[in-house]
Amino acid sequence: MSAVTYIAGKEPHPREHRMIFRNVDRKGWDVSIEAYSKDGGYAQLEAALKMEPKAITDEVKKAGVRGRGGAGFPAGVKWTFIPPNNTKPVYLICNADESEPGTFKDRYIIHQDPHQLIEGMAIACYAVGAHLAYIYIREEFPEGAKILEKAIAEAREKGFLGKDIGGSGFDLEIYVHRGAGAYICGEETGLIESLEGKRPYPRIKPPYFPAAMGLYLCPTIVNNVETLCHVKHILQMGGEEYAKLGTPNNTGTRILCVSGDVQKPGYFEVEVGKVTLGEVIHDLCGGLKPGRKIQAVIPGGSSAKVLRGGETFKIKRGEDMVEIGLEDIPMDFDTLAACGSMAGSGGVMVIDDSRSISWVLNNLNTFYAHESCGQCTPCREGSLWMKKITDRLVAGKASPDDIDTLDSVARNIDGRTVCAFGEACSWPTESFVAKFRDELVADTKPELADAIVNAETEVAAANLR
Numbered sequence: 001m002s003a004v005t006y007i008a009g010k011e012p013h014p015r016e017h018r019m020i021f022r023n024v025d026r027k028g029w030d031v032s033i034e035a036y037s038k039d040g041g042y043a044q045l046e047a048a049l050k051m052e053p054k055a056i057t058d059e060v061k062k063a064g065v066r067g068r069g070g071a072g073f074p075a076g077v078k079w080t081f082i083p084p085n086n087t088k089p090v091y092l093i094c095n096a097d098e099s100e101p102g103t104f105k106d107r108y109i110i111h112q113d114p115h116q117l118i119e120g121m122a123i124a125c126y127a128v129g130a131h132l133a134y135i136y137i138r139e140e141f142p143e144g145a146k147i148l149e150k151a152i153a154e155a156r157e158k159g160f161l162g163k164d165i166g167g168s169g170f171d172l173e174i175y176v177h178r179g180a181g182a183y184i185c186g187e188e189t190g191l192i193e194s195l196e197g198k199r200p201y202p203r204i205k206p207p208y209f210p211a212a213m214g215l216y217l218c219p220t221i222v223n224n225v226e227t228l229c230h231v232k233h234i235l236q237m238g239g240e241e242y243a244k245l246g247t248p249n250n251t252g253t254r255i256l257c258v259s260g261d262v263q264k265p266g267y268f269e270v271e272v273g274k275v276t277l278g279e280v281i282h283d284l285c286g287g288l289k290p291g292r293k294i295q296a297v298i299p300g301g302s303s304a305k306v307l308r309g310g311e312t313f314k315i316k317r318g319e320d321m322v323e324i325g326l327e328d329i330p331m332d333f334d335t336l337a338a339c340g341s342m343a344g345s346g347g348v349m350v351i352d353d354s355r356s357i358s359w360v361l362n363n364l365n366t367f368y369a370h371e372s373c374g375q376c377t378p379c380r381e382g383s384l385w386m387k388k389i390t391d392r393l394v395a396g397k398a399s400p401d402d403i404d405t406l407d408s409v410a411r412n413i414d415g416r417t418v419c420a421f422g423e424a425c426s427w428p429t430e431s432f433v434a435k436f437r438d439e440l441v442a443d444t445k446p447e448l449a450d451a452i453v454n455a456e457t458e459v460a461a462a463n464l465r
């Protein structure tokens, strides 16, 4: 691979470690297969096709790369879940739905380096024995879908897709499938239902773990765009070398998408756990707006539990328990989980002290109420109920009791639904109430308590009549 120079003014921040985003904003770069091939493109696929498929999975396992779509599950381990005595076709699906609010990395990868994804997918397909793969991309990314279709056609023409790739005897076709733009189509089993042409009602797990019973009830590996791009780099470096990037159990690089109240929002590819939240805000993003303080941070996409400015956390470091502040949190999967939130999809949302907490929570609740697929009652009814309460809160028409009701509704969704949307929609409310109760209560009107109870009783009575 040749040395990279970037377009003036678009150079990566010195703290970045660009691997997946290596070619983003690169001088003289375009999305053609010629540009990609000149830079050693598809060499890893050619090398992979000379390896035993299991040896590739072993490298991905050694690398320890964890899924970048949200759950952070190790990719190599997931690949081994295909039943060993399987006789059905195996499918691979690239999840390009990118539906989690605050996340905007997959679209950039697709727009600026589509062949990296196709090469990663082809290697992954060879490793898991898939001859048919899909890229499920949301409707709102029409340009991305066109770029991918062109790239697939180019790869096919050059013999990197199709029959007998590189004389290896391995056949593979990749198709782009455009969704209709629904958050739930990012959930892997909802996605699979949608791909089968049905309404995207998520399937219950167990038994419908995609690796065992996925597309057309055949073994299916679903991975995020960014996860699949890592596969090519793992093969190039070797799993052990790759695992030296990042921190133990949190290996490699990951793209953080930072939005909200910072001077320079944007995407930053960093080694996992090698930068703290404070460094992300003050160093990578140029700090807060003048005179402002951090009020809250949602560190891993809208479903991640909120962290409060000035909060401290007790975490394990080696054998010791240590106390760290919000800004000292290393941005890795394990530490964010230990701090009660999650690294999720890498979408970091910074909320300064100019924002109304009630407004922020209402914004989140409005999204989730709109996106619930409606299959299970706690989520369908609860997400709308939470929105109605925070609608009242921002309109100055909520009573203090509403905050307890809000919390109770959230806690009756969490853990009682078919899919993890239940947690995704209840965790924001649970954590905002836990950490910002005073701010929420301050927006209520004690004198409304009786009026609201009476109004609700009247509605309930009318419904019974």
Ligand SMILES: Cc1cc2nc3c(=O)[nH]c(=O)nc-3n(C[C@H](O)[C@H](O)[C@H](O)COP(=O)(O)O)c2cc1C
Binding pocket: 066, 067, 068, 069, 070, 071, 072, 073, 075, 095, 096, 097, 098, 099, 100, 183, 184, 185, 186, 187, 188, 189, 222, 223, 224, 225, 227, 228, 419, 420, 421, 424
């Ligand atoms: C409500 C919901 C929405 C999701 N949206 C996405 C998404 O847009 N993109 C994505 O890659 N994963 C999304 N996921 C996670 C997927 O279900 C799945 O875990 C992921 O695609 C697996 O890829 P990975 O292991 O490479 O992360 C979502 C999960 C839930 C519960």
Ligand code: SF4
Binding pocket: 184, 201, 202, 371, 372, 373, 374, 375, 376, 377, 379, 380, 417, 418, 419, 420, 421, 422
């Ligand atoms: S939890 Fe919500 S989104 Fe998931 S299946 Fe149930 S109703 Fe649908």
